[in-house]
Each structure stands twice: as C-alpha cells, then as structure tokens.
Amino acid sequence: MKNELPELRAARGWSQGDLAEALDVSRQTVNALERGKYDPSLPLAFRIARLFGRRIEEIFHPDEA
Amino acid sequence: MVKAETNDVRGATPGATLFGLYWLALTAALGGNLLVRLAERGQWLGGPGRIALGVAAVLPLVVAAVMFWRLLRRDLDEMIQRVVLEGMAFAMIVYVPVAALYVNLRTAGAWVPRLDPPDLLLLPALLVAIGISVAWRRLQ
Numbered sequence: 585m586k587n588e589l590p591e592l593r594a595a596r597g598w599s600q601g602d603l604a605e606a607l608d609v610s611r612q613t614v615n616a617l618e619r620g621k622y623d624p625s626l627p628l629a630f631r632i633a634r635l636f637g638r639r640i641e642e643i644f645h646p647d648e649a
Numbered sequence: 650m651v652k653a654e655t656n657d658v659r660g661a662t663p664g665a666t667l668f669g670l671y672w673l674a675l676t677a678a679l680g681g682n683l684l685v686r687l688a689e690r691g692q693w694l695g696g697p698g699r700i701a702l703g704v705a706a707v708l709p710l711v712v713a714a715v716m717f718w719r720l721l722r723r724d725l726d727e728m729i730q731r732v733v734l735e736g737m738a739f740a741m742i743v744y745v746p747v748a749a750l751y752v753n754l755r756t757a758g759a760w761v762p763r764l765d766p767p768d769l770l771l772l773p774a775l776l777v778a779i780g781i782s783v784a785w786r787r788l789q
Contacts, residue, residue: 609726616788622728 586645589618592636607631666720668778674713675774679767681706732784739780740773747772 593603600618604611607628616622617632624632624644633640685703688694694702721730754761 610729612789613726613728616728621788622731625727628727 585623585647586620587617588638588643589614589632592638592643593618606635668774668781670713670716670720671710671774671777674709675770677709678706678770682767728788732781732788735784736777736779736781739783740776743776743780744773 589603593600598606600614601611604614607614608631609628613622617624629640629644633643636643681702684706685699688699688702721733725733751761751764
C-alpha cells in the first residue's frame with residue numbers, strides 16, 4: 585500500500601525516530617510503513633491520521649489506485 | 650509534537666531481547682541435562698536427585714516463557730509482534746514435517762543422525778531464529 589508518510593513527516597521536519605515516538609511504535613515500524621512493506625492495523629492508521637490531521641484515505645492509497 | 654512513552658524494548662534489537670531470554674533459559678536447561686547425564690554416569694546423585702535437577706533446570710524456561718508472553722503482548726509494537734509470530738509460525742511449519750520425517754525414517758530403519766534431547770530443544774529455537782530473520786528482512 586502506498587502512502588504519504590515520508591512527505592508528511594518531512595514537511596514537519598521530523599525524523600523517523602520522532603514519528604515513531606509520537607506513534608508509540610519502533611523506528612523500524614515507521615521505516616517499513618514508509619517503504620510500503622508493512623500495512624498498519626486500523627488503530628495505528630487512525631493514530632497516524634489523527635497525528636497529521638488528515639483522513640486515512642488521504643494518507644494511505646491501495647496499490648491499484 | 651505529540652509525545653508518547655516509549656519502551657526500551659523498542660530499541661534496535663527487540664527480537665534479540667526476546668530471543669536472548671530464550672537462549673539463556675535453554676542454556677540452563679541444557680546445562681541441567683548435562684549435569685543429569687554426568688550424575689548418572691558418575692553415580693554421585695540418586696534417581697530422585699537427578700529428576701529434581703532435571704525439573705529445576707527447566708524452570709528458567711518457564712520464567713522465560715512468561716516474560717516472552719508479556720513482552721510480546723504488551724511491549725512490542727504491532728509489526729515486531731508480527732515478525733516474532735511469523736518466526737514462530739515458520740518454526741512450527743518446518744519442525745512438524747521434519748520431525749515426522751525423522752521419526753518415520755528412523756522407524757523404517759533408514760540411517761538418520763542420532764538426535765539427543767538437547768538437539769530436540771535447540772532445533773525449534775534455531776528455526777524460530779531463522780523465521781524471525783526471514784520475516785524481518787522481508788519487512789525492512
């Protein structure tokens with residue numbers, strides 16, 4: 585699944601570690617999310633959306649979209 | 650920026666922390682196994698003593714199992730949990746048919762390497778390590 589996480593994070597000047605801390609996950613998880621290697625659970629997707637003030641579908645896009 | 654509490658376990662090697670627990674406990678169990686064998690050969694410990702030693706040597710594994718479960722459920726994030734669980738699933742998927750094949754070949758009289766109890770303890774741990782490595786590489 586593609587996502588806008590790297591752009592959103594960069595726009596705020598955060599490192600992967602900063603984002604990981606804000607989401608209460610490991611930096612490795614943020615890295616896997618950004619690279620599209622790991623799709624978050626719904627609760628984590630909601631936390632990400634809330635953190636960036638966006639809707640989930642504005643951040644995550646299905647591969648076929 | 651929203652700050653959330655982090656846990657030390659979420660460092661660079663959470664899998665190593667989890668797996669280290671098990672290796673230590675396995676070492677204790679294998680050490681106990683060795684002592685029981687030496688006691689039997691040297692006859693310096695009676696049957697009940699050897700049984701008690703064998704049971705005591707496994708207790709660290711029980712403690713490790715409880716700590717492992719707590720770490721897995723409470724302290725690891727969802728992706729690391731998935732990595733660990735995939736590693737365990739991989740171990741189970743590989744171990745069961747390999748064990749069945751080994752038993753059948755041995756029963757059939759084919760030559761198979763002789764496996765001691767310590768080997769049977771280490772093989773699943775090794776398979777879990779391989780499974781975790783495979784899952785980790787796929788997700789990073």
